[in-house]
Amino acid sequence: MIDYLTNLVTRICDRSEQLNNGQTTSWQALREAEQLANHAYIPLLYxxxxxxxxxxxxxxxxxxxxxxxxxxxxxxxxxxxxDRLKTEQDADMITGIQQDLERGLTIPGYINLEPLLNNTLSLNNNIRRSALLALRGTHNPAVEDWALSLLKRTVNEYDVYYIALLLHKVGTRKSLPSLKRLLEYHRQDVKSLAFATIADIEKEKEAMFYTRCLLRGHLKFEAMEAIYKYADENAIQAVTARITELLSKRRSSARMTIETVKNGFTDLMLGMEFLSRFKAAKADVKKTFSWITEKRADYLLPEEREWVQRNLIPNS
Incomplete structure (x- = not known):
């Protein structure tokens, strides 16, 4: 059994460029490791x-x-x-362990988080930021307090992003004042995370806030996504105005990459998805969809055109 594990480790560490069926030895060994489920290997690896x-x-x-x-x-x-975080001295190894923690199981509440918390204060950028990412895998309420305390004293803009990413996972209403301040931060990715976190905490309660942001052109994609998730028919007018604005001129296909989030939707697609909930009852929604299909079909990006074909064109 130990011979197999030693061999697997050796293959993972193989840095040769020799290919086997189009794949390197290391790549194949990593995929093999991902399938292992023999509990008896664990103490041997310890x-x-x-x-x-x-x-x-x-x-x-x-x-x-x-x-x-x-x-x-x-x-x-x-x-x-x-425990290994306490004994390892090499920065790459510490970073690697924290990356393993990030991709592993949720950290149980009884686990002492002190090694990770301490490492968020490291002078090494990789150690500090991988620790923040690893902390996203716990439900311990102390993590939110720790993140908020870090945010108060952090001036490094990259660290602020990683803290915002942590709050996006662990933040509660306690974090709202700090998140609202981040809406004015100079980095777009930080503002986007803060807005999305606020929306996921407040949900329907702040539907009018999302609508106002969309109307004012503030964080338009994030506002559209929040409306899609949490707003009701009161947002129809704002969404219609945004769709009209988007289709007032042609856009390049490259915009799809910029506008796409993990769900694969542009903000136009999110807006159309939102409006489609009301198309059976609202004449103005029907009118908007008719305008899109009859007057602006050529202005749609390919993915948006597919959405229209699936959802608006009869017998398509």
Whole structure:
């Protein structure tokens, strides 16, 4: 059993460019590790990581044990990795362990988060930011308080982004004052995260705020997404105005990449999805869709045209 694991580690560490069926040895070994589910491998890997002097091999073993923890639902691996953060001295290894924690199981509430919290104060950028990402995997309420305290004293704009990313996962109403201040931050990605987090916390309560933002042209995509998720028919006029604005001129296909989020929608598609909820009852919505299909079909991006074909054109 240990021979197999040692061989797998060696293959993961293989840096040759030799291809096997179009894939490198290392790539194939990583995909193999992702499928492992033998719980008996875990204690063997504990011992291997604690005694192996080569950091690349320890790193590979850490990747394997993280996959095993996910596939066997073994949270004690997280405690082991946390303990390793206290003993590892190499910055790359610490960063790698924190990346493993990020991609692993949710961190149980009984796990001591002190190693990760301490590492958010590291002078090393990679250690600091990978620790913030790893903390997204816990529901411990202390993490939100910690993130808010960091935000008050952080001047590094990249760190502010990672803190905003953490708050997007763990933030509650307690974070709202800080998030609202971030709406005026100079970085667009920070403002976008703050807006999305506020919307996911407040939901329907702030539907009028999302509508006002859309009408004022402030964080338009984020406002449209929040309306799509949480607003009612009171937002129809604002959404219609935004759709009219978007289709007032032709856009390049490259815009799709800029406007697309994880759900694969542009803000125009989100707007049309929102309006489609009311097309059976609202004459003005029907009129807007007729205008799109009859007057502005050539102005749609390819993905938007497909949406129209699926949802608005009969028998398409």
């Amino acid at each position: 011992q291997y990581i604690e005694t192996e002097p080569d950091k690349d091999k320890r790193r590979a073993a850490g990747f394997i044990i993280t996959q095993l923890s996910r596939n066997t639902n073994e949270p004690e691996v997280i405690r082991f990795l946390m």
